[in-house]
Amino acid sequence: MEEVKLLGFWPSPFVYRVIWALRLKDVQFDYVEEDLSNKSELLLRYNPVLKKVPVLIHGGKAIAESLVILEYIEETWPQNPLLPKDPHEKALARFWMQFGLEKMRPIHQAYFPAIGEEREKAAKQYQEVLKILEDQCLGDQRFFGGETIGMVDIVYGMLAYWFECMEEAVGVKVIEPSILPRLHAWVKNLKQVSVINDNLPHHGKLLAYYKTSREKLVSARSTLPTPSNHDAS
Incomplete structure (x- = not known):
């Protein structure tokens, strides 16, 4: 069987979509955690366009974007189908x-x-x-x-x-x-x-992550300049 590897980031629900699909199909894979503030050479090589996770690597070939990856998993490993036959x-x-x-x-x-x-x-x-x-x-x-x-x-x-x-x-x-x-x-x-x-991130850690992310977003919004009459609508 060709090697299957998943590049992910622990808080991402899009990564977990792929994990669940692989688990439901009983596909063995290696998980590689990415630091998105310091993206690895592996991520940049296999997803040079979007530079995001998840990225599934199967037999040395990469597939990006979670919905595309799910379709690929369904077609590549037909056991335990996730889509209807009709x-x-x-x-x-x-x-x-x-x-x-x-x-x-x-x-x-x-x-x-x-x-x-x-x-x-x-x-x-x-x-x-x-x-x-x-x-x-x-x-x-x-x-x-x-x-x-x-x-x-x-x-x-x-x-x-x-x-x-x-x-x-x-x-x-x-x-x-x-x-x-x-x-x-x-x-x-x-x-x-x-x-x-059995495949979920830690609740407390995830909550802390979202609270911090939200605080940054709210703070960024509060520092945006107020549009003047000369600004484009």
Whole structure:
């Protein structure tokens, strides 16, 4: 079997997507922790364009970006499939993975550094998007993939652990059981899966990381100059 290596960074939920997929496929791999403040020659060589993690190296060839890596894993190791066999269901799964990328990322970027009344506004916007995901994709299923976890669950896995730390750092809850009951239940179900539960960063360390990151973002926002009438809109 060709060597499999994963370049990652411990707080990254995108890295853990790949770890979970490899574990679910029973693929043996070596994990290499990166210091993103001092990027290694290995990372720069295998991802010279984006210079980011995760990077999967298989047989000396590199694949970057977590969603692309997940697709590669699914095609390379077909055992324990993470996507449906039916072409229409497979297309729907890919649609919902893309939905998170396009709809949730900008809202997340507004929510995490928000202060004051902005926090409640951003949280409500987040809930509106997650309600669509809950109603249209999750429904009454145990997981997005049905009774067992699949690639859509893996992609949204950050909501089941990382987001709890983010909510604590921001100080405003988003995934409230009274507002998003089925998504809240899904969070509990996902964390009970051994592959997920056994492959998570330390909660206290992750919370401290997010608190520090948020403080830096809030501080940076407060030092930005106020736009004048001559500035471009």
